[in-house]
Amino acid sequence: MMRAQIEAAVIDILARQLLLSPSEIAPDADVEALGLDSLGKAEAIFALEERFDIAVPFNANEPDRPEFDFTSVASIVRGVEELIARKAG
Amino acid sequence: MRRVVVTGIGTVNALAQDAPGTFAAFAEGRCGIGPLGFRDADRLTIRIGAEVRDWRAEDRFAAKDLPLLDRATQYALVAGAEAVAMAGLPDGIGARGGVILGTAAGGIQTWEDSYRAVFAEARNRVSPLVIPRLMHNAPASHLSIRHGLMGPVLAVSSACASANHAMALAFQQIRTGAADVMLTGGAEAMLCFGGVKAWEGLRVLAPDACRPFSLGRKGMVIGDGAGVLVFEAEDHARARGARVLAEVAGVGMTADAGDIVAPGVEGAVRAMRLALEDAGLSPADVGYVNAHGTGTLANDRAESAAILSVFGQAPPPVSSTKSMHGHAIGATGALEAMACLMALTRGLLPPTLGFQAADPECPLDIVPDTARPARVEAVLSNAFAFGGLNAVLAFRRV
Numbered sequence: 001m002m003r004a005q006i007e008a009a010v011i012d013i014l015a016r017q018l019l020l021s022p023s024e025i026a027p028d029a030d031v032e033a034l035g036l037d038s039l040g041k042a043e044a045i046f047a048l049e050e051r052f053d054i055a056v057p058f059n060a061n062e063p064d065r066p067e068f069d070f071t072s073v074a075s076i077v078r079g080v081e082e083l084i085a086r087k088a089g
Numbered sequence: 090m091r092r093v094v095v096t097g098i099g100t101v102n103a104l105a106q107d108a109p110g111t112f113a114a115f116a117e118g119r120c121g122i123g124p125l126g127f128r129d130a131d132r133l134t135i136r137i138g139a140e141v142r143d144w145r146a147e148d149r150f151a152a153k154d155l156p157l158l159d160r161a162t163q164y165a166l167v168a169g170a171e172a173v174a175m176a177g178l179p180d181g182i183g184a185r186g187g188v189i190l191g192t193a194a195g196g197i198q199t200w201e202d203s204y205r206a207v208f209a210e211a212r213n214r215v216s217p218l219v220i221p222r223l224m225h226n227a228p229a230s231h232l233s234i235r236h237g238l239m240g241p242v243l244a245v246s247s248a249c250a251s252a253n254h255a256m257a258l259a260f261q262q263i264r265t266g267a268a269d270v271m272l273t274g275g276a277e278a279m280l281c282f283g284g285v286k287a288w289e290g291l292r293v294l295a296p297d298a299c300r301p302f303s304l305g306r307k308g309m310v311i312g313d314g315a316g317v318l319v320f321e322a323e324d325h326a327r328a329r330g331a332r333v334l335a336e337v338a339g340v341g342m343t344a345d346a347g348d349i350v351a352p353g354v355e356g357a358v359r360a361m362r363l364a365l366e367d368a369g370l371s372p373a374d375v376g377y378v379n380a381h382g383t384g385t386l387a388n389d390r391a392e393s394a395a396i397l398s399v400f401g402q403a404p405p406p407v408s409s410t411k412s413m414h415g416h417a418i419g420a421t422g423a424l425e426a427m428a429c430l431m432a433l434t435r436g437l438l439p440p441t442l443g444f445q446a447a448d449p450e451c452p453l454d455i456v457p458d459t460a461r462p463a464r465v466e467a468v469l470s471n472a473f474a475f476g477g478l479n480a481v482l483a484f485r486r487v
């Protein structure tokens with residue numbers, strides 16, 4: 001899957017959680033600054049797993065040592081890319 | 090108002106299937122958490138829990154009764170029989186006795202089994218006993234039937250505070266004269282595939298261990314079990330020469346009216362202060378706090394801030410016994426009440442297991458790893474639930 005497709009899907013998932021239009025979320029946007037709370041984050045991760053058929057290693061109790069970097073749209077896209085590649089490999 | 094005392098306790102949990110065994114485990118600092126053994130556990134991401142091991146229901150109950158009893162009810166009945174026997178309750182309490190038990194998920198295993206039958210296995214009918222087996226009030230009702238208690242009987246559901254809310258209401262029934270004796274506490278059996286799968290989604294479960302208040306903690310670990318306490322009017326207990334374990338001194342109940350999952354500090358502070366005020370205690374009288382202490386980042390920080398706010402910069406020792414019996418959700422407050430009773434009656438504070446390093450955000454004396462002797466006059470037991478619901482109990486030595 002192309003990076004642009006993944007990015008569009010990530011933005012779409014975040015937009016649904018935040019009740020924003022996808023056009024309001026920049027590819028380099030900071031997720032916390034967008035206003036996503038902890039429950040919203042859990043829902044977004046669920047949506048990513050369903051959309052890409054991946055298992056995202058994320059524990060809400062370890063924000064300082066994330067196995068999956070959820071800080072920005074760009075970091076989420078990189079993480080999803082890696083998980084898709086790992087699944088294929 | 091009448092004073093209320095505890096005259097009996099009983100429990101089934103991951104540490105032991107009775108109260109003496111549970112006290113021994115608290116004293117030894119034994120951990121009941123281990124690999125999950127139920128059907129389809131291999132499909133879970135989180136594979137640890139505090140299960141009740143070697144549970145042989147067929148040895149505990151008549152074959153004709155078992156089809157009516159979800160595991161939560163089975164645990165409640167065994168715990169209740171132990172508590173009633175310890176209290177030496179006479180027959181004939183009838184309408185002057187009741188039962189108020191907490192549960193968060195009720196008969197979730199029964200829901201799961203019947204849904205599996207109709208959805209996954211395409212069966213067209215389920216047992217006619219599914220409804221009476223899964224209802225949240227089944228544990229309370231079976232205790233009422235078994236012990237002939239015909240006064241106020243009901244179930245209370247407030248997630249992780251269910252048992253504390255149940256005990257608070259039971260206390261008030263006796264205090265205000267509506268009953269002389271109440272069986273109270275909680276029962277939970279959420280360790281089944283669907284139960285853990287649902288929790289996994291919140292990303293708050295630890296994959297390795299429960300380490301409340303410690304750096305390196307990764308979240309909560311779910312436990313199963315039941316705790317039943319006999320609450321009794323002091324005059325009633327004294328008149329029949331009953332052995333009194335402790336006084337139920339006061340309760341505090343508040344709601345955050347904030348977030349549906351994130352804990353608030355202010356609601357927890359108010360609940361602890363209300364419990365102290367209700368009990369006629371000052372913070373300096375309290376020698377031990379059994380924390381809600383789930384081992385999540387959010388709870389332990391918020392609870393630490395709340396305890397410091399109530400007790401000042403030198404709070405009493407605080408421990409979370411969830412590190413041993415797991416987070417038994419709607420029953421957990423009842424198991425933790427037993428830890429409080431051990432502190433009061435044996436002069437021994439149960440420890441917090443799993444400590445690795447101090448978290449600067451949780452500057453508390455958490456009694457790490459080993460139980461500690463201490464003469465304690467009064468204790469608090471905290472429960473701060475999802476939904477922003479808080480219930481704190483105060484117990485006092487007699």
